[in-house]
Amino acid sequence: MDFAYTPEEKAFRQELRVWLDPNLRDHRAQWGKDEDEFVQHPSSAASLAWHKRMYEGGWVGLHWPKEYGGRGATLMQQVIFTEECMRLGAPPEVNGMGINMVGPMLMHYGTEEQRRRYLANILSADEIWCQGFSEPGSGSDLASLSTRVVEDGDDFVVTGSKIWTSNAHNAQWCLLLVRTDVQAPKHKGISCLLLDMQSPGISIRPLVQMTGDAEFNQVFFDQVRIPKTQLLGKLNEGWRVAISTLSHERGGIRQFMRLHRMVHMVEDLARQQGKSRDPILRQHLAQLHIDTEILRLTTLRALTKQLRGEPPGPEGSVQKLGFAHTYMRAAQVADSILGPYSQLWKGAPHAVDDGHWAFQSLFSRRYGIAGGTNEIQKNIIGERQLGLPK
Ligand SMILES: Cc1cc2nc3c(=O)[nH]c(=O)nc-3n(C[C@H](O)[C@H](O)[C@H](O)COP(=O)(O)OP(=O)(O)OC[C@H]3O[C@@H](n4cnc5c(N)ncnc54)[C@H](O)[C@@H]3O)c2cc1C
Secondary structure (H helix, E strand, O other), rough: OOOOOOOHHHHOOOHHHHHHHHHHHHHHHHHHHOOHHHHHHOOOHHHHHHHHHHHOOOOOOOOOHHHHHOOOOOOOHHHHHHHHHHHHOOOOOOOOHHHHHHHHHHHHOOOOHHHHHHHOOOOOOOOEEEOOEOOEEEEEOOHHHHEEEEOOOOOOEEEEEEEEEEEHOOOOOEEEEEEEHHOOHHHHHHHEEEOOOOOOOEEEEEEOOOOOOOOOOEEEEEEEEEEEEHHOOOOOOOHHHHHHHOOOOOOOOOHHHHHHHHHHHHHHHEEEEEEEOOOHHHHHHHHHHHHHHHHHHHHHHHHHHHHHHOOOOOHHHHHHHEEEEEEEEHHHHHHHHHHHHHOOOOOOOOOHHHHHHHHHHHHHHHHHHHOHHHHHHHHHHHHHHOOOOO
């Protein structure tokens, strides 16, 4: 593993800092500094304003090839970008689903016409995308999905329901997995469609989470017609698209940096509350620190493999599991620092950091589920890493 940065990488970091520091200051002067804003309201005016600023500065779609409006950045430049943004707590771009998952899938599996139609609007966030994969009966076992399609002339006609669809209420488009062949083995009868969310027959029901936000939804399809030109990849080969999409969702430096920031904020909280000499709390903080460092090294190991062009292995599951456990524990440590004050919500008198910790205490639970549950990650590690029987 090589820990040193090349002169080009150092220059890239410097160029980014010169842009990022004043722009973030300016954005915050206008919109305030709300660490939770993006996750609570991913398409709010403040989030969009930051996105547009990054877009105009040429910092959105770093990993996209230049011909599609990206920057053609190397993997290390992407790492540096993430490190710098997370270090300052900069909000992420809007339309993460579109930029990080749908865009690369369109480049890989899409027709030239589909690329021309969709890619530019994904980068600019003029069209927001959501991911219609999970169903009420198919989450961990995604390949059992049952949203049905029948062919009718030039259209597919879709009937069924998707659930936990993040941001569907703000999205113009959806990357939708459907069953196109009920006779084939379950992985082989699935196709991937590009769905216009304004199509007749779609209804969206918000799902209110325990944080009080309704960030995701159940989406119902009642004979929704989708032109056959909206097929992404080949008919009945949607599983391949789904797996490539999900490989963009798990793990990575972003996850590590999110945890790193959270743990630092908890350490600051302990100092700010005059608790940093409490012997039991110090043990918890030290353990958080150790676990974060282990995750950093695991993340770097995975990155080294990527840089060598080796295929990703089960270390993605180790990262995801380590991240989820440590993040949730960090939120619990914050609760124990603040005691009953940890439950005071935004706007309440005496709420610490304007209710950030009450929010985190509930919000952090999502990480044990989203992007593949902890139990599923353990299965993967057990079977593929440790060679245990199924
Ligand atoms: C914040 C958040 C955002 C999300 N956004 C989206 C989105 O935009 N689009 C989308 O399609 N989906 C989304 N999801 C859904 C997510 O992918 C699923 O919730 C996840 O895959 C688990 O599926 P499930 O909820 O159906 O649980 P199930 O699969 O029903 O699992 C229920 C429980 O059983 C356990 N379990 C299941 N199978 C096994 C097994 N074989 N061995 C051991 N234990 C098992 C699970 O670990 C879990 O504890 C989101 C979820 C969250 C939390």
